[in-house]
Amino acid sequence: MTLRRQLMLVSLLLLALPWAGCQFVREVETALQSGQSQALLATSRAIATVVAGQPDLLYPDLARLTEMDIAGQLYATRSDSPIIVDGYADGWEGQVHGQFGPVAYRASVRGETLFLLFTVTDANVVYQDPRQSRRATGDRLILAGANGRYVITTAAPGAVRARLGERGALSGFEPRIRGYWQDSLEGYTIELSLPLALLEQRLGFQLVDVTANATAPATRYGNLDNAQRK
Numbered sequence: 001m002t003l004r005r006q007l008m009l010v011s012l013l014l015l016a017l018p019w020a021g022c023q024f025v026r027e028v029e030t031a032l033q034s035g036q037s038q039a040l041l042a043t044s045r046a047i048a049t050v051v052a053g054q055p056d057l058l059y060p061d062l063a064r065l066t067e068m069d070i071a072g073q074l075y076a077t078r079s080d081s082p083i084i085v086d087g088y089a090d091g092w093e094g095q096v097h098g099q100f101g102p103v104a105y106r107a108s109v110r111g112e113t114l115f116l117l118f119t120v121t122d123a124n125v126v127y128q129d130p131r132q133s134r135r136a137t138g139d140r141l142i143l144a145g146a147n148g149r150y151v152i153t154t155a156a157p158g159a160v161r162a163r164l165g166e167r168g169a170l171s172g173f174e175p176r177i178r179g180y181w182q183d184s185l186e187g188y189t190i191e192l193s194l195p196l197a198l199l200e201q202r203l204g205f206q207l208v209d210v211t212a213n214a215t216a217p218a219t220r221y222g223n224l225d226n227a228q229r230k
Contacts, residue, residue, distance in 0.1 A: 073223070074097070074098060074105070074107060074203055074204075074205070074223060075097050075098065075107065076097070076107035076108055076109050076114065077094070077097070077107070077108050077109070078108070078109050078110070079108040079109065079110045079115070080110075081110075082110070083108060083110060083115045083193070085115065085178065085179055085180060085191050085192065085193045086180050086182075086191065087157075087179070087180030087181060087182030087189055087190070087191045088182060088189065088191070089106075089117060089119065089189065092106050092108070092117055094106075096119070100207070100221040100222050100223065101221040102120060102121035102122060102187070102209075102221065103118060103119070103120050103121075103207045103221045103222065104118070104119045105117065105118050105119075105205070106119075109196065112195055112196050112197065113193055113194070113195060113196065114193070114194055114195070114196050114199070114203075115191070115192070115193050116179075116190075116191070116192045116193075116194075116205075117189065117190070117191045117192075118141060118189065118190040118191075118205075118207065119184070119186075119187075119189050120139075120186075120187040120188050120189065120190070120207060120209075121186045121187045122139065122186075122187035122188065122209060123187070124211070124212055125139055125183070125187060125188055126138045126139050126210040126211070126212060127139070127154060127155050127156060128140070128153040128154055128155045129155070130155040133170070134169060134170055134171075135169060135170060136151055136153050136165065136169075136170055136208075137210070138153055138154075138155075138210055139153070139188075139207075139208060139209055139210050140152060140153035140207075140208045140210075141153075141190055141205060141206075141207055141208075142165060142205060142206045142207075142208065142222075142224070143162070143177070143192075143194075143203065143204075143205050144202075144203070144204040144205065144206075144224055145198055145199035145200065145202055145203055146199060146200035146201070146202045147198060147199075147200065148164060149164070149165050149166065150162040150163065150164060150165065150174050150177055151163050151164070151165030151170060152177075152179065152181070152190060152192070153170075154181045157181055157182050157183050157188070158180065158181065158182075159178075159179070159180055160178075160179050160180060160181045160190070161173050161174075161175070161177070161178065162174045162177035162179075162192075162194075174198075176194055176195055176198055177192060177193075177194040177198070178192070178193055178194075179191050179192035179193065204222065204223050204224045205222045205223065205224065206220050206221065206222035206223075206224040207220065207221045207222055208220055209221070
């Protein structure tokens with residue numbers, strides 16, 4: 001074999017080395033991907049088996065799967081924009097999340113904070129009697145969480161604070177719930193912010209509409225059972 005042919009053969013061999021290397025890398029990558037897929041599949045099957053035997057790992061409150069009224073559930077969207085709590089609907093986008101009679105609500109989560117907006121249609125708003133500090137006498141909003149019930153009532157539009165409530169009786173304040181109550185042409189709006197940790201994944205509300213005639217019973221709207229009203 002002449003020197004020229006030998007050089008050509010060596011040149012072809014050198015040109016083939018990168019191609020062979022690329023093929024080897026591709027085969028190794030395919031093998032690794034296949035191994036990862038098999039490992040993920042095995043892990044998923046193991047987790048599914050554990051969860052199937054212990055559903056409380058996925059659903060801490062199993063009663064909510066069978067006992068909660070689907071129609072009465074509250075829903076919240078996640079917000080990427082700041083929400084200014086001032087009692088007005090500015091900054092709230094989209095349609096209302098739910099309607100309970102004359103009460104429309106919207107809910108949004110940003111970080112670890114829940115924001116609520118209640119728009120109430122009421123031709124005759126009855127405010128809290130400022131002389132009554134221990135008893136709820138006017139229109140009010142009741143929030144029920146895992147740690148108790150909180151009453152939002154006010155003697156006039158403006159900033160509001162939540163108070164612990166039990167069957168119409170008012171006790172201490174809950175400083176972590178803050179908001180505003182503002183009048184509107186149709187009634188009033190209530191906008192609130194509160195930490196999600198205060199609720200522990202459970203929230204219900206009831207709007208108590210008091211009539212001007214103190215002897216007439218109040219009307220209640222929301223997703224709380226009237227048998228549990230406070």
